[in-house]
Amino acid sequence: MRYNEKELQALSRQPADLAAELGMRGPKKGSVVKRRLVKLVVNFLFYFRTDEAEPVGALLLEHCRVTHEEPTGFSISFIEDPERKYHFECCSEEQCQEWMGALRRASYEFMRRSVIFYRNEIQKMTGKDPLEQFGISEEARFQLSGLKA
Amino acid sequence: MGAMKLNKRSVAHYALSNSPADHMGFLRTWGGPGTPSTPSGTGRRCWFVLKGNLLFSFESREGRAPLGLVVLEGCTVELAEAPVPEEFAFTIRFDAPGVRPHLLAADGPAAQEAWVKALSRASFGYMRLVVRELENQLRDARQSLALHRHSSWKAITSHCRPQAVDHLSRGLEKGHSLSRDCSPMGLAEVACGTTAGRGLAECELQGPTSLLLSRGQSPVSPETSCFSTLHNWYGQEILELRRGWLQRARESQPKCEEPDRP
Known part of the structure; x- marks a missing residue:
């Protein structure tokens, strides 16, 4: 699968939803914890060496699971291989909760579910479809049936 | 210097998962594996799938591995001249x-328009605006329902606020959290930029300039993403002007015009 690295690098320079220096350990066996600048931009999590401008890597946060790890860390895994985990170490429980919350909200699929949930609730209460005013009520991604898929 | 890493297997898995696609179809593409660097010739026909802010291309409709990925953030989608x-x-x-830039071509004007529209609305920022707006609307609807219950015998219809276009929600921002209702977006950033706390509809009411500015934070196609909203906005303005003009015309020449019409 080809993609333009420069496009992703440009995305990594956009304003962060959350950023911090965290300990990070990759999923490979024998990986050790390294200090990384970790930056959340929309549904991508970028990680940088602390002295470099361009990111070492990025994780697309769709279909991922964020799990709390003792004592003050969390891990990210993806549904096609749940055993492969990216580990992150925070400096406090508070910071850990902040990151876990932000990461769980950071997927497009989550946003889609939110739109469908709100649309449904508003329609039940007012009898009107709130998406009509934006001309997006017909879009496939906002249909209730899309939730079950 | 090593190439930037990406969780490609998860990305490919997401591309093929049964979560809904936002748009799909055949497009001609120039560039990509084995094609010259400048767009010429007939290009190559591929199957494209838009999922969220990700545009995947496949060899064919049945392709089981994506050929390419474009992340639709910070980009502009524009109509262009095709080499063919x-x-x-x-x-x-x-x-x-x-x-x-990525040059793509549809085989008809309708498909072209649909693609441009879908790609322009694909950014995460757009979704944030929609979620934010619906969040406000739901808050308003709940609030008005609560008011109705309080004073149901009075049946005060003025409490009813079906549109979030009004400004009620702003006063409720702090006092009434939706967390009790598991509001999934309670802490989300507002993509509306300087107009933080206002909904999409409200941004639109301010007119095209501020609308464009307010979307500056995630500038997926400032030209085209707003085309439909701009179109509506200008349309409303023209209707408004026309209404005023007709009214004035009628007032200044009372009852003279009508009988003249054939």
């Missing part, structure tokens, strides 16, 4: 040094 005259082309342009 019978094609209806558009570009995805990134505001980054050394990044060549």
Whole structure:
């Protein structure tokens, strides 16, 4: 699968939803914890060496699971291989909760579910479809049936 | 210097998962594996799938591995001249040094328009605006329902606020959290920029300039993403002007025009 690295690098320079220096350990066996600048931009999590401008890597946060790890860390895994985990170490429980919350909200699929949930609730209460005013009520991604898929 | 890493297997898995696609179809593409660096000739026909802010291309409709990925953030989608005259082309342009725009072409004007529209609305920022707006609307609807219950015998219809276009929600921002209702977006950033706390509809009411500015934070196609909203906005303005003009015309020449009409 080809993609333009420069496009992703440009995305990594956009304003962060959350950023911090965290300990990070990759999923490979024998990986050790390294200090990384970790930056959340929309549904991508970028990680940088602390002295470099361009990111070492990025994780697309769709279909991922964020799990709390003792004592003050969390891990990210993806549904096609749940055993492969990216580990992150925070400096406090508070910071850990902040990151876990932000990461769980950071997927497009989550946003889609939110739109469908709100649309449904508003329609039940007012009898009107709130998406009509934006001309997006017909879009496939906002249909209730899309939730079950 | 090593190449930047990406969780490609998860990305490919997501591309093929049964979560809904936002748009799909065949497009002609120039560039990509085995094609010259400048768009010429007939290009190559691929199957494209838009999922969220990700545009995947496949060898065919049945392709089991994506050939390419474009992340639709910070880009502009514009109509373009196709190297082949019978094609209806558009570009995805990134505001980054050394990044060549992606040239794509649909086989008809309707498909072209649908693609441009879908790609322009694909950014995460757009979704944030929609979620934010619906969050406000739901808050308003709940609030008005609560008011109705309080004073149901009075049946005060003025409490009813079906549209979040009004400003009630702003006063409720702090006092009434939706967390009790598991509001999934309670802490989300507002993509509306300087107009933080206002909904999409409200941004639109301010007119095109501020609308464009307010979307500056995630500038997926400032031109095209707002085309439909701009179109509506200008349309309303013209209707308004026309209404005023007709009214004035009627007032200044009372009852003279009508009988003259055939």
